[in-house]
Amino acid sequence: MAATKRSADAAGPPAELLEARGLSKSxxxxxxxxxxxxxxxxxxxxxxxGENGAGKSTLIKLLTGVHARDAGGVRLDGLPIDxxxxxxxxxxxxxxxxxxxxxxxxxxxxxxIGLGREPTRLGMIRxxxxxxxxxxxxxxxxxxxxxxRELGSCSxxxxxxxxIARAMDVRAKLLILDEPTSSLDADETAELFSVMRxxxxxxxxxxxxxxxxxxxxxxxxxxxVLRDGRRAGEFETAKLPRLELVGHMIGGQFSAERAAPxxxxxxxxxxxxxxxxxLSRRGSVERIDLSVGAREVVGLAGLLGSxxxxxxxxxxxxxxxxxxxxxxxxxxxxxxxxxxxxxxxxAFTPENRKAEGVIPNLSVRENIILALQARQGAxxxxxxARQTQIADRFIAVLRIRTPSPATPVGRLSGxxxxxxxxxxxxxxxxKLLILDEPTRGIDIGARAEIERLIDELRGEGRGILLIxxxxxxxxxxxxxxxxxxxxxKVAELAGADVTEHAxxxxxxxxxx
Amino acid sequence: MRRLPILATTVVLAIAxxxxxxxxxxxxxxxxxxxxxxxxxxxGVAAVxxxxVILSGGIDLSVGSVVAFTSILIAALIEQHGQHPLVAIAVALAVGTVFGAGQGALIxxxxxxxxxxxxxxxxxxxxxxxxxxxxxxxxRAPFVAETLNESASFLLALGPRxxxxxxxxxxxxxxxxxxxxxxxxxxxxxxxxxIGDDEQSAMLMGLPVARTRVAVxxxxxxxxxxxxxxxxxYQQSGDPxxxxxxxxxxxxxxxxxxxxxxxxxxxxxxxxxGVLLFGVIQTFITFEGTxxxxxxxxxxxxxxxxxxxxxxxxxxxxxxxxx
Numbered sequence: 001m002a003a004t005k006r007s008a009d010a011a012g013p014p015a016e017l018l019e020a021r022g023l024s025k026s027x028x029x030x031x032x033x034x035x036x037x038x039x040x041x042x043x044x045x046x047x048x049x050g051e052n053g054a055g056k057s058t059l060i061k062l063l064t065g066v067h068a069r070d071a072g073g074v075r076l077d078g079l080p081i082d083x084x085x086x087x088x089x090x091x092x093x094x095x096x097x098x099x100x101x102x103x104x105x106x107x108x109x110x111x112x113i114g115l116g117r118e119p120t121r122l123g124m125i126r127x128x129x130x131x132x133x134x135x136x137x138x139x140x141x142x143x144x145x146x147x148x149r150e151l152g153s154c155s156x157x158x159x160x161x162x163x164i165a166r167a168m169d170v171r172a173k174l175l176i177l178d179e180p181t182s183s184l185d186a187d188e189t190a191e192l193f194s195v196m197r198x199x200x201x202x203x204x205x206x207x208x209x210x211x212x213x214x215x216x217x218x219x220x221x222x223x224x225v226l227r228d229g230r231r232a233g234e235f236e237t238a239k240l241p242r243l244e245l246v247g248h249m250i251g252g253q254f255s256a257e258r259a260a261p262x263x264x265x266x267x268x269x270x271x272x273x274x275x276x277x278x279l280s281r282r283g284s285v286e287r288i289d290l291s292v293g294a295r296e297v298v299g300l301a302g303l304l305g306s307x308x309x310x311x312x313x314x315x316x317x318x319x320x321x322x323x324x325x326x327x328x329x330x331x332x333x334x335x336x337x338x339x340x341x342x343x344x345x346x347a348f349t350p351e352n353r354k355a356e357g358v359i360p361n362l363s364v365r366e367n368i369i370l371a372l373q374a375r376q377g378a379x380x381x382x383x384x385a386r387q388t389q390i391a392d393r394f395i396a397v398l399r400i401r402t403p404s405p406a407t408p409v410g411r412l413s414g415x416x417x418x419x420x421x422x423x424x425x426x427x428x429x430x431k432l433l434i435l436d437e438p439t440r441g442i443d444i445g446a447r448a449e450i451e452r453l454i455d456e457l458r459g460e461g462r463g464i465l466l467i468x469x470x471x472x473x474x475x476x477x478x479x480x481x482x483x484x485x486x487x488x489k490v491a492e493l494a495g496a497d498v499t500e501h502a503x504x505x506x507x508x509x510x511x512x
Numbered sequence: 513m514r515r516l517p518i519l520a521t522t523v524v525l526a527i528a529x530x531x532x533x534x535x536x537x538x539x540x541x542x543x544x545x546x547x548x549x550x551x552x553x554x555x556g557v558a559a560v561x562x563x564x565v566i567l568s569g570g571i572d573l574s575v576g577s578v579v580a581f582t583s584i585l586i587a588a589l590i591e592q593h594g595q596h597p598l599v600a601i602a603v604a605l606a607v608g609t610v611f612g613a614g615q616g617a618l619i620x621x622x623x624x625x626x627x628x629x630x631x632x633x634x635x636x637x638x639x640x641x642x643x644x645x646x647x648x649x650x651x652r653a654p655f656v657a658e659t660l661n662e663s664a665s666f667l668l669a670l671g672p673r674x675x676x677x678x679x680x681x682x683x684x685x686x687x688x689x690x691x692x693x694x695x696x697x698x699x700x701x702x703x704x705x706x707i708g709d710d711e712q713s714a715m716l717m718g719l720p721v722a723r724t725r726v727a728v729x730x731x732x733x734x735x736x737x738x739x740x741x742x743x744x745x746y747q748q749s750g751d752p753x754x755x756x757x758x759x760x761x762x763x764x765x766x767x768x769x770x771x772x773x774x775x776x777x778x779x780x781x782x783x784x785x786g787v788l789l790f791g792v793i794q795t796f797i798t799f800e801g802t803x804x805x806x807x808x809x810x811x812x813x814x815x816x817x818x819x820x821x822x823x824x825x826x827x828x829x830x831x832x833x834x835x
Contacts, residue, residue, distance in 0.1 A: 087718035102713040104706045106776050115706055116699065116719045124697045166717070 415446025582740025612733015
């Protein structure tokens, strides 16, 4: 009975169900989580918030045994745990429902709840018992659905609840819900929340990962905010104003109004390079009006899920608009594919560099030449000498640190990969660049260089549409900001109004 | 929705049988049906193995080679090494299972595409058969000729007129039933479906993905070897050059039986129907008399195509949108 600092240790189990101390995790080139403390109490819904890359999913994966932690310790019910797989975590009482529903669509509801732990007699599955248990698990969530139904034929909301029923079927103490509401409508979300509240009242701890502010204020008891792999704070929901929460998430100064940093005067070119009117896509973004002029950096601000990337995809022809118009250089433009967009002088560096951007096994030179060659068509091959010339030029201009132009891009650091991606588009001499999170996951030094590059490109007379979840970065780089919330434009700020405070106000208070 | 492909197979099979019965006098007789079954029993057994693999989302190209290898191995063990036929058969089944498990372990451990691993396995085993004996080898052992011949029956002698179900058909029926029980009533069987449907989910649901995959290929190896045994008894000889491209017949039968090539959906009974359909088409062509037997291939090809399109259309219809 060693004396401990905790006050509640005298009677029964500690109030904290889960207690993580100093969790750290690095991946090659990225410090994803840096000394994070995180506690969840019995009988509470604890929201875990943060922008993309803040470390939410890494934290979840450490708790569920998908990744091994580099440092730190986790206690569940006061006992140290170190699960090596999701299966072990489940056995310890930590169940997870992932954002993309991880069930098997062509099997029945009952089977999805029981899979892998079906009761057997002499090795034969007792199907009657499987169905009975599934019905019991669903009844606990007050969900009425035929357990013999094929899972894939149920609505996403029902599938989500079936996933929770499966998670609850084992003796769960801690339930992790990773973005469970992202594909639910209002009624379905309400149903999920009532289930969450009921489970909380039964004494379960629930970690609720989400990016919807409203939902956090509706259902969460406490909030932990992560930012850049560190804990930005732990709060009682009732005592945390919305504005302050946004500030913690995107790192703005919420307490004092800050003067706008001095900006290069907006050389307002009368004629915008790109102008959209009422641009919409059913089920995606709605009524986006924005314009980008030459020699101008326009920012798209908003929280994760606000529709920033969706706008970029529309502009670049990856998705097609269902309504609205786009003008380029004052002429109506029909952009039906990225190919059209490239022909019109647009360039786009996607948010997900690895999956959609660089081709890691091709060399720096080949990656740089790619877009230019694509625009010329495969028949008019760019000669090797000319390829080398172009690659050398951009390696020098963008200060890409690579052993040689023949090095596979996958071996470069994140910042240099980003520069290769930029070089690829600059080789086509675009009028307008759409940069989606160009500084995500790269170190501070490289970040400053990318920001300087953006300014240089602007100086060359190009237009730039910058998407970033780093508010500071947007405010530094942009002379105009379009703020999105819930897939709509809620504000446009220009000149002296471009401040972190104004953006947070726009995000936090255009609710409901 | 899941049952529609197999329904389509049943309908096509029924139509084929009805048309055959109307067109040809002796088409609908036990004798014809019996021959159809005996001629295709080894295809049926192999298709059972292929069903496991395809349900799990994989493919096995080594089937034909394993059948040929098994036949020459059994023939050589009996004729050249004086082993008892039952011992030879047991050895062959064990070798097939171990070989299949080996392929599964390679696929799982090195995350290599099943197509390539089993392609390598196909060449490897084909060559191995020729090393054992370079040409066809007849089996003269009296036990095989008298006890294990195709008119023998250990299990069933049905009906007043003494309809005897041949040994090869007994093996086929037992294999199909056993496979159906395993697939529908064991955790292993359900894991096969889950992995084929969504491997990522199966892993996150805590299913033993690695163990299941290795077992799937072991079962496939066992079925291929068993098909080899049936083939050997059918031919009363072993031949290392036989059954080239046979794995594709098995895959075609499985597809015609309503199993989705992407895995996760299908049944072993469907595959049995697919094999029957295969046999009925063969019989048709034979009865027609004037047609070259290659027409069997043409019709099977056309049917496989039709079934693939039907499956695709159903999937698209089910998800409510175009691909």
